[in-house]
Amino acid sequence: KEKVEITKEQKALTKVIVEAYNRHQIPQDVAKKLLQDQYSVEENFLLLTEMATSQVQVIVEFTKSIPGFLSLDHEDQIALLKGSAVEAMFLRSAQVFSKKMPNGHNGILEERIRKSGISEEFITPMFNFYKSIIGLHMSLEEQALLTAITILTPDRPYVKDHQAVEKLQEPMLDVLRKVCVLQHPQEPQYFARLLGRLTELRTLTHYHAEMLTSWRMNDHKFTPLLCEIWDVQ
Ligand SMILES: O=C(NC1CCCCC1)[C@H](C1CCCCC1)n1c(-c2ccc(-n3cccn3)nc2)nc2cc(F)c(F)cc21
Numbered sequence: 643k644e645k646v647e648i649t650k651e652q653k654a655l656t657k658v659i660v661e662a663y664n665r666h667q668i669p670q671d672v673a674k675k676l677l678q679d680q681y682s683v684e685e686n687f688l689l690l691t692e693m694a695t696s697q698v699q700v701i702v703e704f705t706k707s708i709p710g711f712l713s714l715d716h717e718d719q720i721a722l723l724k725g726s727a728v729e730a731m732f733l734r735s736a737q738v739f740s741k742k743m744p745n746g747h748n749g750i751l752e753e754r755i756r757k758s759g760i761s762e763e764f765i766t767p768m769f770n771f772y773k774s775i776i777g778l779h780m781s782l783e784e785q786a787l788l789t790a791i792t793i794l795t796p797d798r799p800y801v802k803d804h805q806a807v808e809k810l811q812e813p814m815l816d817v818l819r820k821v822c823v824l825q826h827p828q829e830p831q832y833f834a835r836l837l838g839r840l841t842e843l844r845t846l847t848h849y850h851a852e853m854l855t856s857w858r859m860n861d862h863k864f865t866p867l868l869c870e871i872w873d874v875q
Pocket residue numbers: 668672673676686687689690693694697731732734735736738739740751754755758760850851853854
């Protein structure tokens with residue numbers, strides 16, 4: 643039986659990442675908003691663009707707290723943020739969806755999202771991903787580390803110094819592997835399943851631009867920041 647030991651450095655790294663992850667919560671709770679009222683497709687689209695815009699800013703602050711990130715080449719920093727923004731948004735949406743709520747609220751939330759204006763064909767893959775995240779029962783450490791690992795993906799488009807990004811991502815992968823073994827001792831394959839979700843996340847991201855332009859309304863407006871980050875308009 644392999645004795646898994648988290649070193650002092652790895653504990654410190656996890657603490658920094660979890661604190662940064664907690665610090666950068668979405669300002670107002672979007673789930674609560676969606677449960678409060680039913681919105682029109684236009685209002686929902688506006689809510690999505692507002693939430694996504696604020697989340698991009700939140701992700702930038704979170705990423706700046708990742709040790710070593712700010713020492714990367716500046717253009718690579720932008721390439722990593724641009725390349726992971728949509729994945730980080732869907733990952734965060736899945737984590738919001740996986741939060742246990744009072745009886746029936748999860749059902750109402752799912753209903754509101756299904757009717758929000760997203761076109762039918764994307765609803766199933768999106769909820770399949772959300773439900774696969776729920777099934778993992780991720781701890782806060784795993785969520786924070788997985789988000790950092792997603793951002794520090796070396797093979798994003800336009801990243802020049804792959805090596806430098808790998809050097810930052812590897813220690814995260816090492817500590818996440820150990821955290822998974824310690825927190826899910828009965829599931830030796832848990833770490834592999836967790837990383838497998840990132841593959842499913844990439845396919846969801848593949849639909850992203852189409853999901854936006856097919857939102858059931860005309861004249862989709864985006865904030866300037868989203869035009870930068872999302873390949874739209
Ligand atoms: O606000 C949301 N997500 C934010 C984004 C930032 C970080 C926090 C969450 C939306 C929301 C905007 C209003 C209508 C209804 C959906 N949301 C989404 C979602 C739905 C579709 C899309 N996209 C469609 C095309 C491209 N993306 N993105 C996110 N999933 C959600 C799951 C929740 F539990 C949930 F509560 C909301 C969720």
